[in-house]
Amino acid sequence: MTGTVSITNRGGPWLLADQIALDFINTVAMTDKVTHDFLQADDDVLHWLNKAGIEIQASRNALPGPPGELLLSARTLRELIRSLVEKKKHGQQFDPDGLNEYLRKIVSYPKIITDSEGTYQIIRCSETASPANALGIIAEAAAKLLTEGNFDYIRQCEHPDCTLWFYDRTKAHRRRWCSMALCGNRIKIAKFRQKAETEKS
Template identity: 30%
Template sequence: MVSMKSPQEFRFNSGRLALDLPATVRRRASEPDDVLASPGAPARWLRDAALLTHLPDLSVTQETALLELRETIWSLADALIRGAKLPTEVVDRLNAVAAGPAPIPQLDAASLTVYRNVDDPVQAALTIIAQDAVDLLGGPLRSRIKACSQPDCRMLFLDTSPSMRRRWCSMDRCGSRAKGAKFRQRLKNSSLT
């Protein structure tokens, strides 16, 4: 019996938390699929991203804030990749979220574990994502932000390869598709000769 691996609901393979959030829109360049559109998905994403320890009931305002942060990060990273000027109003939106209340790490003396002390865990989660985006977009790694070369994907990722020649968000997904298409085209071309 062949075991089928179920697809993950969310992708956390971009290399940075701030880039994982825009990855919740798959095939952004062709037929966008918003994986946060289903009921409860934004809360599950925050939990699966290890930003929350429990599954909260998000308000419409909280879900909207998460989606707005996603599009803010996407637009800034996309502009950066294209070499365009970053829109000041979009940078201001990112900075406003990054200035929010961050969780305060606390050490539990009995268990020697760290817990996060925070009044509003959802807002703190958004702040963490925004601060990661500020650090990434304004730091030395910004030149390593890329968009997948697969024309229908365009997922953002951090190229940590030594040569900085990575082209696809994932070799298992888009890289495999691209190489398969190239192989099929070579076969087709060789059969025509």
């Protein structure tokens, strides 16, 4: 229980991966050697989607389907994305069929826009009114990551007790931690204490 409180006090789930599908994976986190799932109810899924910038104007009472259905669908997608990312990271082939099931639920439409020079172009917009469509958008982000992402820069935090993923988009590509606040400083403090203990003995 102490570990769960510690995670909650640190403000998770965090949006620090610099890629929304990885942030979605990170809704399961390990801190203080305790695993915590931030998605415990349908409302948690809605809250995370809104926090991630995918606005769903719905409440638990307005959701289609029985209570818990959105949660189950979100957790299933999350573990599917995690499995695919891990396989891709290890250079293994993966089966996209499960992800395609979520992708086919996306409702989208073409829209003509103009750029700063007055040039017309067509872009595709996605409706996010329904939770199913919102999860489809997460699935699309995962699909783009798997097909277009540079997996040399897709990593897990180097802290031994952290499982968070991130996309290293820094200029030097030397990012090692999910964030300095969560894990980088913990490593620095641990090394400082170890050095101090060594100097005492």
